[in-house]
Amino acid sequence: MNEVLFGKFDIADYGECLIVTDAHIARLYGISGDNVFLLPRGEEAKDFANVRALCSWFLAKRLSPQGRVVAVGGGSIGDTVGFACSIFKRGVKLLHVPTTLVAMTDSAIGGKTAIDLDGVKNAVGTYCFADTLVDVGFLDTLDCEQMASGRGEIFKYRMLSDRIDGVYNGGKCDMADIVEACARYKSEVCAEDPYCGGARNKLNFGHTLGHAMELTLSLPHGIAVANGMYYETELARKLGLCSARYAAKWRSEIGDNFKIYPFTEPMFALTLNDKKNGTDGRVAFALPASFDTVRVTLADVVKLLA
Ligand SMILES: NC(=O)c1ccc[n+]([C@@H]2O[C@H](COP(=O)([O-])OP(=O)(O)OC[C@H]3O[C@@H](n4cnc5c(N)ncnc54)[C@H](O)[C@@H]3O)[C@@H](O)[C@H]2O)c1
Ligand SMILES: [Zn+2]
Incomplete structure (x- = not known):
């Protein structure tokens, strides 16, 4: 499996490489030169037209x-460059240098790439296994909403791993320590299950109901996941998978840390669109306390969360 390294990113060390970023990050961190390609900011980058332009640039740069x-x-x-690197000449080497909390703890690790198509998010994707250099210094310029989104994923790792919960509760609660613990954990889980057939399923905790809330309420991803975890923990309790005490403890902590939105009628049907679902009309969840995949009929989900 690929390496996750922790340290300072210095542009001067990468003069021989082709660097891809966006104009905002380039400006903030002084990234410029003939070897730099700028993609649009945010989700707009994840488009075939940009992948084509990037691959043409790779060709021009030999x-x-x-x-x-x-x-x-x-x-x-990361998703767009990873996709382009996986198809250009059937694969070129990539180093991820994540600059958001979400990317440091999640998206820059594990090899998944994706771009959007016809308005469908992540409709087309590949695997591109790459090394990652995590430099938490990039977090200094990140806005509050992006930080909150990353905190949602960190909360998920706390519930999945006692070790990470220990680091979180360890007193000084240092962001660099937490990021490193989460990145290492994700890397270990992905090494065990690179192509998402087993151990990686648990990383979907909070995402089945979370995605439906993200779409309906246009919430930042991590905030939606925190809400998803809040409701999925209740579902686990009602299904007898975890104790009432466990559910109460974690739901109260999630409620203390994130704004909780009601899970409303139109969101239920959206949970059926989740890519983890089979064709049997049941909804797949990764639920506490084992975080194994559990399949529940939509009617039961509605009844249990009523
Ligand atoms: N491949 C995976 O496993 C995986 C996992 C989770 C999420 N994702 C994908 O990641 C995307 C979301 O990524 P994201 O949350 O990192 O946001 P983003 O990449 O969309 O970036 C959001 C904004 O933050 C700005 N920005 C980035 N770093 C900054 C910094 N250090 N300082 C100031 N501004 C900065 C960018 O310019 C951009 O405008 C989604 O498309 C999602 O599908 C992929
Ligand atoms: Zn997520």
Whole structure:
């Protein structure tokens, strides 16, 4: 499996590489030169037209499979560059340099890439296994909403791993320590199950109901996941998978840390669109306390969360 490294990103060390970022990050961190390609900011990057333009640039720059690309950015940059690197000449080496909390703890690790198509998010994707250099210094310029979104995913890791919960509750609650613990954890889980057939399923905790809330309420991803965890923990309790005490403890902590929105009628049907679902009309969840995949009929989900 690929390495996750922790340290300072210095642009001067990558003069021989092709660097891809967006104009905002380039301006903030002084990234410029002939070897730099700028993608649009945020989700807008994740488009075939940009992948095509990037691959044309790789050609013009005579990128060979021995060369290396460096993606400096959040999940949108990482997903787009990863996709392009996986198809250009059937694969060129990539280093992720994540600049958001979401990317440092999640999207820059594990090899999944995706772009959007016809308004469908992540409709087209590949695997592109890459090394990652995590530099928490990038968090200094991140806005509150992006930080809150990352905190939602960190909360998920706390519930999945006693070790991470221990680091979180360890007193000084240092962001660099927490990011490192989450990144290492994700890397270990992905090494065990690179192509998402087993251990990686637990990383979907909070995402089945969370995605429906994200779509309906246009919430930042991590906030929606925190809400998803709040309701999925209740579902686990009602299904007898976890104790009332466990559910009460975690739901109260989630409620203390994130704004909780009501789970409303139109969101239920959306949960059926989740990509983890089979064709049997049941909804797949990764639920506490085992976080194994559990399939529940939509009617039961509605009844249990009523
Ligand atoms: N591949 C995976 O496993 C995976 C996992 C989770 C999420 N994702 C994807 O990641 C994307 C979301 O990524 P994201 O939350 O990192 O946001 P993002 O990449 O969309 O970036 C959001 C904004 O933050 C700005 N930004 C980035 N770093 C900054 C910094 N250090 N300082 C100031 N501004 C900065 C960017 O310019 C951009 O405008 C989604 O498309 C999602 O599907 C992928
Ligand atoms: Zn997520």
